[in-house]
Amino acid sequence: MCGIVGYIGTQAATEILLSGLEKLEYRGYDSAGIATIWENEVNCIRAKGKLYNLRSKLEQVETPAQIGIGHTRWATHGKPEEYNAHPHMDAAMRIAVVVNGIIENYSELREELKHKGYQFRSDTDVEVIPHLIAEFLKHSPSSVLPLCPSIFLEAVRDTVHKLKGAFAIALICADYPDELIVVRQQAPIVIGFGQGEFFCASDTPAIISHTRAVLPLENREIGRLTPLGVEIYNFAGERLKKQPRLLNLNPMMVEKQGFKHFMLKEIYEQPGVVRACLDAYFHANWNVGDSTNSPIKLGLSTEIYANLEQIQIVACGTSWHAALVGKYLIEQLAEIPTQVHYASEFRYAPSPLTPNTLTIGVTQSGETADTLAALAMEQERRQHKEPKYQARLLGITNRPESTLGHMVPHIINTLAGIEIGVAATKTFIAQLMAFYALALDLAYLRNSISPTRLQEIINGLRQIPGEIEATLEKQEHSIEQLAHEFAETKDFIFVGRGINFPIALEGALKLKEISYIHAEGYPAGEMKHGPIALLDAKVPVVAIAMPGSVYEKVISNAQEAKARDSRLIGVTPINGTQAAEIFDNLIPVSKVDELLSPILTLIPLQLLAYHIAALRGLDVDQPRNLAKSVTVE
Ligand code: AGP
Numbered sequence: 001m002c003g004i005v006g007y008i009g010t011q012a013a014t015e016i017l018l019s020g021l022e023k024l025e026y027r028g029y030d031s032a033g034i035a036t037i038w039e040n041e042v043n044c045i046r047a048k049g050k051l052y053n054l055r056s057k058l059e060q061v062e063t064p065a066q067i068g069i070g071h072t073r074w075a076t077h078g079k080p081e082e083y084n085a086h087p088h089m090d091a092a093m094r095i096a097v098v099v100n101g102i103i104e105n106y107s108e109l110r111e112e113l114k115h116k117g118y119q120f121r122s123d124t125d126v127e128v129i130p131h132l133i134a135e136f137l138k139h140s141p142s143s144v145l146p147l148c149p150s151i152f153l154e155a156v157r158d159t160v161h162k163l164k165g166a167f168a169i170a171l172i173c174a175d176y177p178d179e180l181i182v183v184r185q186q187a188p189i190v191i192g193f194g195q196g197e198f199f200c201a202s203d204t205p206a207i208i209s210h211t212r213a214v215l216p217l218e219n220r221e222i223g224r225l226t227p228l229g230v231e232i233y234n235f236a237g238e239r240l241k242k243q244p245r246l247l248n249l250n251p252m253m254v255e256k257q258g259f260k261h262f263m264l265k266e267i268y269e270q271p272g273v274v275r276a277c278l279d280a281y282f283h284a285n286w287n288v289g290d291s292t293n294s295p296i297k298l299g300l301s302t303e304i305y306a307n308l309e310q311i312q313i314v315a316c317g318t319s320w321h322a323a324l325v326g327k328y329l330i331e332q333l334a335e336i337p338t339q340v341h342y343a344s345e346f347r348y349a350p351s352p353l354t355p356n357t358l359t360i361g362v363t364q365s366g367e368t369a370d371t372l373a374a375l376a377m378e379q380e381r382r383q384h385k386e387p388k389y390q391a392r393l394l395g396i397t398n399r400p401e402s403t404l405g406h407m408v409p410h411i412i413n414t415l416a417g418i419e420i421g422v423a424a425t426k427t428f429i430a431q432l433m434a435f436y437a438l439a440l441d442l443a444y445l446r447n448s449i450s451p452t453r454l455q456e457i458i459n460g461l462r463q464i465p466g467e468i469e470a471t472l473e474k475q476e477h478s479i480e481q482l483a484h485e486f487a488e489t490k491d492f493i494f495v496g497r498g499i500n501f502p503i504a505l506e507g508a509l510k511l512k513e514i515s516y517i518h519a520e521g522y523p524a525g526e527m528k529h530g531p532i533a534l535l536d537a538k539v540p541v542v543a544i545a546m547p548g549s550v551y552e553k554v555i556s557n558a559q560e561a562k563a564r565d566s567r568l569i570g571v572t573p574i575n576g577t578q579a580a581e582i583f584d585n586l587i588p589v590s591k592v593d594e595l596l597s598p599i600l601t602l603i604p605l606q607l608l609a610y611h612i613a614a615l616r617g618l619d620v621d622q623p624r625n626l627a628k629s630v631t632v633e
Pocket of ligand 1: 316317318367368371422513
């Protein structure tokens with residue numbers, strides 16, 4: 001959602017802030033702004049809409065300021081208008097503040113401040129902050145107290161004690177032109193260390209082209225950045241000793257590298273991601289005869305697995321679809337009852353407590369507010385219970401450095417790296433790989449499948465990267481051609497069964513997210529219980545028909561759709577006359593073990609969504625209203 005960038009150093013701040021914000025565009029936003037300090041004044045420029053609007057405004061007021069903060073806002077409180085855009089300032093226009101997250105108690109603070117005579121210029125929750133700081137500064141001593149490093153810092157500290165909610169803040173003040181203050185309370189912010197210059201950002205892509213030495217703040221920490229260095233304090237005001245670490249992120253990862261869109265580049269990165277997961281999760285030399293070692297090396301501690309009776313998974317959106325595939329794998333391979341919950345539902349209506357239960361949170365950003373809250377709730381409601389009810393929390397994410405990574409004791413790093421396109425592609429496939437590894441590890445430990453079958457599945461998985469490459473190579477052009485026929489389509493239906501039902505959901509989600517075409521995914525057998533009423537010649541149906549336990553069923557469900565005049569598109573390895581009789585269009589994929597087929601059937605659906613959206617001339621990487629990291633409830 002929103003993005004924060006900050007700079008203090010010896011270079012002109014404005015361009016560094018703007019290009020940093022450009023690197024955060026993928027998170028989704030609807031207005032932006034920058035505040036710098038020059039000649040004892042704060043210069044604050046804001047603009048509605050995309051960053052080029054802000055850039056053209058800034059071109060008219062160039063300053064050589066060497067300190068500043070910038071923000072991209074995704075509207076929560078108040079419309080996406082310039083007056084609601086960050087930075088927000090105090091009445092005297094001395095203090096500028098940018099915030100990610102939500103100040104939950106803003107209305108009572110606003111009332112308090114109004115009683116004191118403060119006037120508000122925006123509808124946001126955030127504007128209380130500069131006014132509160134101004135109020136504290138009004139009552140501050142005129143010189144620094146012995147144990148207080150900075151009056152500005154103290155006023156910020158007093159202010160954050162009054163705030164409730166989850167937020168990250170960056171602030172500057174014209175009266176303290178050598179200080180940039182950053183605060184973290186349950187929303188991410190990192191500090192970057194350069195040569196005589198320092199940065200802050202809500203996500204690392206914003207600063208990766210300047211430095212790889214970063215220090216992510218922990219909850220309830222405050223950073224004070226000056227030209228001389230960085231000091232870290234806790235909310236109690238105690239100074240903490242912290243060392244930056246080196247980021248394993250290459251600036252090239254946040255470039256398009258010749259692809260028209262990040263989404264297409266990330267679709268093409270998938271074979272590499274699957275290979276990375278295979279290398280990381282599976283022992284290269286395991287064989288059927290090896291009865292003492294698991295073929296899987298997830299590095300999870302035994303306390304996660306001991307006496308396991310139940311698994312519950314919380315997630316949102318695409319990660320929820322990965323969780324559905326995970327449930328299928330865990331139940332069918334390891335025979336452990338598994339429930340999948342929308343995190344946003346689970347947090348208000350959790351299942352009754354069950355003993356020896358593993359709770360898994362799946363999230364590509366590692367920052368999704370509902371998923372984090374569901375996990376926190378699970379931790380809390382189990383903490384005073386007897387040992388078998390104690391929480392066991394596992395996170396599945398490609399961002400182990402995220403809030404999720406700090407929150408849960410065990411993580412499976414899905415090795416997809418950072419994903420820039422808002423529509424999840426490579427992070428989804430990596431989540432699937434994590435579930436294959438977890439389900440197979442559990443199956444091995446519980447002896448629920450034979451070593452031969454285990455070996456067969458692993459061998460099959462090893463073929464998958466090549467199969468994805470072949471699908472990309474052979475099918476992309478024809479899928480692009482096919483997409484031309486649907487550029488004006490209004491509704492789409494995707495059907496699948498068994499392990500491919502979640503892929504039908506994912507195919508529909510991808511299409512609606514980026515093309516704005518209405519699309520629904522159904523288990524093929526459910527069509528005749530209602531949705532079939534929607535079908536006619538204008539509503540194409542994409543059927544995922546992979547040989548295996550439900551193949552015949554999917555085919556007959558597809559024929560029912562065809563009998564209602566729907567144009568039928570088959571994602572299937574079945575070719576020849578039979579296929580030609582049933583499907584109007586074929587998107588062939590290789591024949592693989594049914595259990596592994598989701599990793600392959602997914603690819604054409606991603607490409608179809610991508611090409612339809614691209615043909616419609618839409619902003620594929622930053623679809624309207626969506627954010628990469630959904631940090632509000
Ligand atoms: C995926 O294409 C979507 N942008 C969205 O559904 C996403 O999967 C969802 O918001 C959950 O995000 P997370 O994986 O970061 O928790």
